Amino acid sequence: MLGVFLVGRRRISFQLSGFLEDTKLHPEGVRFTIRVPATSANIGPGFDVMGVSLTLYLTLTVSLPRDPPPRMFTTPDPQPKIIHTGEGADEVPLDAYKNLTTRVALYVLRCNGIPSFPSGIELHCHNQIPFGRGLGSSGAAVIAGVLLGNALGQLNLPKDRMLDFALMVERHPDNVTAALMGGFVGSYLRELDAVATSAASVPLAEVLPEYPADAGEEWGVDPPNPPYGIGHYVRFGWAKEIRAVAIVPDFEVSTAMARSVLPTEYSRKDVVFNLQRLAVLTTALSRSPPDPELIYEAMKDRVHQPYRKELIPGLPQVLASVTPATHPGLLGICLSGAGPTILALAVNNFDAIAQAAAEVFKQFGITVHHFVLDVDTQGSIVEEQD
Ligand SMILES: Nc1ncnc2c1ncn2[C@@H]1O[C@H](COP(=O)(O)OP(=O)(O)OP(=O)(O)O)[C@@H](O)[C@H]1O
Numbered sequence: 001m002l003g004v005f006l007v008g009r010r011r012i013s014f015q016l017s018g019f020l021e022d023t024k025l026h027p028e029g030v031r032f033t034i035r036v037p038a039t040s041a042n043i044g045p046g047f048d049v050m051g052v053s054l055t056l057y058l059t060l061t062v063s064l065p066r067d068p069p070p071r072m073f074t075t076p077d078p079q080p081k082i083i084h085t086g087e088g089a090d091e092v093p094l095d096a097y098k099n100l101t102t103r104v105a106l107y108v109l110r111c112n113g114i115p116s117f118p119s120g121i122e123l124h125c126h127n128q129i130p131f132g133r134g135l136g137s138s139g140a141a142v143i144a145g146v147l148l149g150n151a152l153g154q155l156n157l158p159k160d161r162m163l164d165f166a167l168m169v170e171r172h173p174d175n176v177t178a179a180l181m182g183g184f185v186g187s188y189l190r191e192l193d194a195v196a197t198s199a200a201s202v203p204l205a206e207v208l209p210e211y212p213a214d215a216g217e218e219w220g221v222d223p224p225n226p227p228y229g230i231g232h233y234v235r236f237g238w239a240k241e242i243r244a245v246a247i248v249p250d251f252e253v254s255t256a257m258a259r260s261v262l263p264t265e266y267s268r269k270d271v272v273f274n275l276q277r278l279a280v281l282t283t284a285l286s287r288s289p290p291d292p293e294l295i296y297e298a299m300k301d302r303v304h305q306p307y308r309k310e311l312i313p314g315l316p317q318v319l320a321s322v323t324p325a326t327h328p329g330l331l332g333i334c335l336s337g338a339g340p341t342i343l344a345l346a347v348n349n350f351d352a353i354a355q356a357a358a359e360v361f362k363q364f365g366i367t368v369h370h371f372v373l374d375v376d377t378q379g380s381i382v383e384e385q386d
Pocket residue numbers: 039041058088092093099100101125127130131132133134135136137138139140141175253254255256336337338339
């Protein structure tokens with residue numbers, strides 16, 4: 001059986017039967033991995049626009065029998081077996097009809113005329129991305145699902161088309177675009193015509209229905225296919241000496257909650273404040289050596305961070321007290337995604353910067369841990385396992 005996956009601009013073709021033979025799951029079977037990076041969205045002023053992919057990963061090891069047993073069109077239908085280790089292991093659903101990654105994979109398969117998973121799939125998800133912290137865990141799960149559906153269905157979708165599928169689920173483009181493409185990216189949702197707009201606006205419940213466990217093939221209407229070209233993106237430069245310190249509080253803030261506290265209208269003054277900084281920041285982060293004076297100011301925001309402080313005790317105090325003046329090496333500091341993680345961009349003194357933020361959070365009774373990360377330039381990859 002021939003598998004063909006698109007990985008970046010490289011088309012990788014391989015004989016599925018040529019995969020490693022050492023899997024415990026299917027000793028005679030097929031095995032490949034899907035690796036998706038964490039992301040930090042917004043970077044201050046670029047709310048729902050900018051994202052950067054970071055070197056923490058969700059990795060799926062997918063095993064399937066070389067000669068799958070014939071499909072049984074009676075219940076129980078062929079659910080993948082899911083093992084999940086690492087972050088989220090105590091809360092992630094292992095039922096493939098409830099797990100975000102496999103539900104998205106099934107959505108992609110069903111949109112392409114494949115009604116269910118192939119039989120005998122075993123999926124080991126190893127996750128380094130903390131849940132609900134602003135590091136793009138859900139975006140990574142969605143992208144992993146799109147790549148899984150593409151691989152299992154041998155669909156050969158180009159990455160731009162995969163982005164359409166991801167945007168039907170996660171409807172702001174910043175995290176999923178960075179997770180799929182890698183690097184530092186800006187993206188927008190294209191204005192669609194009326195038909196495409198309504199296709200792209202169908203309720204999430206229709207894209208990812210609650211699959212009844214005993215439904216077999218009877219899943220009702222086909223899910224809505226994404227319109228073509230929902231999201232467009234551009235890659236920005238990133239100065240190689242800039243690293244990302246992710247300071248992760250010990251509590252979760254769901255993105256849905258963090259979006260519900262935002263206003264629906266903004267003053268012209270606040271919109272202009274963000275636009276001015278956004279325009280400067282995209283170029284400032286590409287320049288070597290990076291200029292802390294320019295970047296610190298350009299990472300300020302008036303569109304989402306001020307409203308999220310009620311969900312994140314200590315947020316304004318951390319942002320105001322950890323500055324390039326007090327902490328040489330720091331370039332700028334902001335909320336990562338919907339929070340509560342703080343993203344500090346710096347060229348050195350990474351641990352001291354994290355420690356300073358930790359001390360402020362401590363005054364609010366919050367403990368944190370931190371990662372010093374680099375920008376992942378590859379984006380999501382699908383490859384034979386070593
Ligand atoms: N690997 C995963 N497998 C299955 N479900 C996941 C996975 N990662 C995240 N999720 C789901 O996504 C939820 C977190 O999504 P949410 O959008 O609230 O936060 P986030 O994506 O971590 O943060 P942000 O969007 O601000 O970067 C989890 O509670 C879980 O339901």
